Amino acid sequence: MRYVGIDVGGTNLKAGLVDEEGRILEVERIPLVFRGPEQFAETVADLAVTVARKGGVAPESLEWVGMGLPGAVDGGDIRFITNIPMENVPLEKLFRQHLDRPLYLGNDADCAAVGEYFSGVGKGTKDFAVVTLGTGVGCGLILGGRLQGGPASSEAGHIVICHGGEPCNCGRRGCWERYASATALIGFTKKAMEAHPESALHEVAAANGGVEGRTAFLAAESGDEAALEVCRTYVEYLACGLNSLINVLRPEMVALGGGVAAAPEHLLLDPVRELVAKESFSSHGGRVTRVERAALGNDAGIIGAALLGKAL
């Protein structure tokens, strides 16, 4: 069986022809140019046809096409999408006018969860979460082998960890993503640089053309105390929300994805695991939640979108 997964990014549409094991057989990429929902549906259908044919697969014989996007979906409808002016668009209906195969839609974090569950680090679990650490904090949940997706998609980045804390775009104050996203980490790093002009953070930032999510971790590797303190603060907030998520759902595994998750294990995953062992209920009932790094990297979007139909 063959599937096409399409990853809607900020500037590109990436499509992959994927087999049932989640292996990418062919890839096709085109720039994202938006000229209305109908044209978008046609472009997506054309892209699916192109990548299927490239891999020697007749488009009509595709099991389905899946699409991951930064936004909210409901069945084959797009509710909204952050980087394209589409709201409440019946995309599957428009798509089928060009390619009469099912079109499954999922948000980015849901696709990451599906990809990791079927072909990444989450294989073999039943209750599994992916938490993506990027501009915000995203979350995809697989519960009992099914995606908690569509209109029930998780927004775990918007659990409040600091009542009355930092204002969040969502309207709440003190949301987890205000403290545990890459954006938050960059903020902590900049503050530490102001307070510590002697810190190695300055050299690392200068060498890499500015402050990034990895700046503190890179400087901490050289033993810089201000950088180590930034890492500890970040880990503390990350683990705070993570333990809350774990206590709500008691999953077998949480995988961390997004750029920040690439940080050295002894500075990120190990201290997070210690805090999970210490603070979550997962230790009480005989089931300890494992914390791992997501395995699929940049391919997660395509693979997860392609396999969406398996988890619905």
Add this chain to the structure above:
Amino acid sequence: MRYVGIDVGGTNLKAGLVDEEGRILEVERIPLVFRGPEQFAETVADLAVTVARKGGVAPESLEWVGMGLPGAVDGGDIRFITNIPMENVPLEKLFRQHLDRPLYLGNDADCAAVGEYFSGVGKGTKDFAVVTLGTGVGCGLILGGRLQGGPASSEAGHIVICHGGEPCNCGRRGCWERYASATALIGFTKKAMEAHPESALHEVAAANGGVEGRTAFLAAESGDEAALEVCRTYVEYLACGLNSLINVLRPEMVALGGGVAAAPEHLLLDPVRELVAKESFSSHGGRVTRVERAALGNDAGIIGAALLGKAL
């Protein structure tokens, strides 16, 4: 089909014979006297036999027996139980030596969720949560029609809403149940009474033999400003954790149970609903989470235990 549900309380064992609609046909209650796991299993089996026969049902023809308890379970095993010295006891195995029917175990909040889902306010939903407001904050989750139970039982009372806040028995600081349980509400009430000797809280407390969870709501009904302020504070914290739970899972409905949930609707449920409409993501994706009062009251334990097998 007939089921027996057994509710393990602090001082009593209550058993009910229950039909497939969740109606209680007969009840039997005995004092809880603990003399070891084997005797406990025998007592429970005897109780199930007694209540079945009382309703004219042959014990061997029971579909199953379910039991709800304050603690953690894993399949037919008790991991721990807060008021009885039993740990890691294979209760179903011991029980079957006396009555050879399946014994399903669930914790209290899980049973409340199952009961409300099949025969209370949660009927007709697919993703549903019960939050119980008592000594602590309990939570039972039904996701896609299945109980998130056993070793994956929710401990949503232990999501942190105030990073670095009040210490909790679980080892964390700032847990939701430190701010939204009946215990917390009583604490807020006592503080307000100290600060406001003129408040009607004093008379209400005196008339009812002490400060209770309902004290602030009773005094607020008469327009007492200190009492109204306690209610507002409590509602604010309750809604804070509720919105986090809702954002993680985006359920169709959350039902509030436990003594506090009996408070007047305009002082508790209505303002909570306003904060959910304002702060949760449930409004974004076209699916607004309803907040209702649990319907089964004291019978939830028996009914939920009896119907446990339907949700596993």
